[in-house]
Amino acid sequence: MATLHTVNKSPFERNALDTCLRLAKQGSGILFLEDGVYGALKGTAASEKVAKAAGEHKVYVLGPDLAARGMQEDQILDGIQVVDYAGFVDLAAEHDRVNAWL
Amino acid sequence: MKFGILVNEGPYTHEASDSALQFTRAALAKGHEVTRVFFYHDGVNNGTRLGVPPQDDRNITREWSSLAKEHELDLVVCIAAAQRRGLLDADEAKRHGKDADNIAEGFRISGLGQLIEVAIQADRLMVFGD
Amino acid sequence: MSITKRLMYVNRRAPYGTIYALESLEVVLIGAAFEQDVSLAFVDDGVYQLVKGQNTTGIGVKNFSPAYAALGDYDVKKIYIEKESLDQRGLSMDDLQHLTWEDENEDYAEKESMHLVSREELADLLEEQDVVFSF
Incomplete structure (x- = not known):
């Protein structure tokens, strides 16, 4: 009965990621999209907590939003999987519900 | 699988409507059903036909309209949110004594009940917003 | 509709700074007619929506906070506040x-709608839902 959580905000601007991580049950899926993709990067002030989250949940990042922002896949934290929109649809279908942390 | 899509933001200011479009296209391409796309809050502004974006940019409203035509999508603009923001169809314009309507092809104006209904009927509700 | x-x-939004709180409440009130198993969670700045003593006369915006008190009449009686x-x-x-x-089965006895919940309790509640609305 796992939930797919989506986070579309930069962790440096809003608390959507923090709230998501506070309320996501272990083993949830978490997808970063739009400005949320900045949360998936190595070497930022948010990297440590996101790396920890990647150990407790399945974390994904939307490739088209990453590419649009000039970010390369080698900048992504280990344990985070890049998906395209087809992959996003699959994730939404595979989980029991989708919870958007706007 | 049946998807309901909720769009909470207007075009261009936020990426929400673009994301919703891409998701809807991808879901349809995989053979899923998109039962309804519901536009709420400033999302109702996706439904104006009077937008004239620069020629080298996408026309989000037109993209929704053509996707709706191609796949017989039900694009519903919330009536209460639309009235607040000046998005009218011919009937609404007449009813409120306005001199013009502005709803784009393929969109229709209806009540919030349409959102609750699709949330109940669809297998997943996808929310795109700010 | 027979499905429940x-x-x-x-x-998660404060009132007045943006319209989300008001228009979310409008969805809840309309949605009540569908007789589903409805609950509300107030999280992050959303808790500010329920703060007492709101007075909007100085900003020229309608004070919609009294409308929350009507939720019980709409059979919306599960309101969770994250501690x-x-x-x-x-x-x-x-x-x-x-x-x-008011519980009509107990001579309209007044019953509590507000439930203070921990993050763990709210996480469990979220996991029990079929649909989570966020605006």
């Missing part, structure tokens, strides 16, 4: 409106 689903509205969000903002339940509902 568990619908939770997650409120961590209150704590972060230096608030307690005493700072919030007290929302109740």
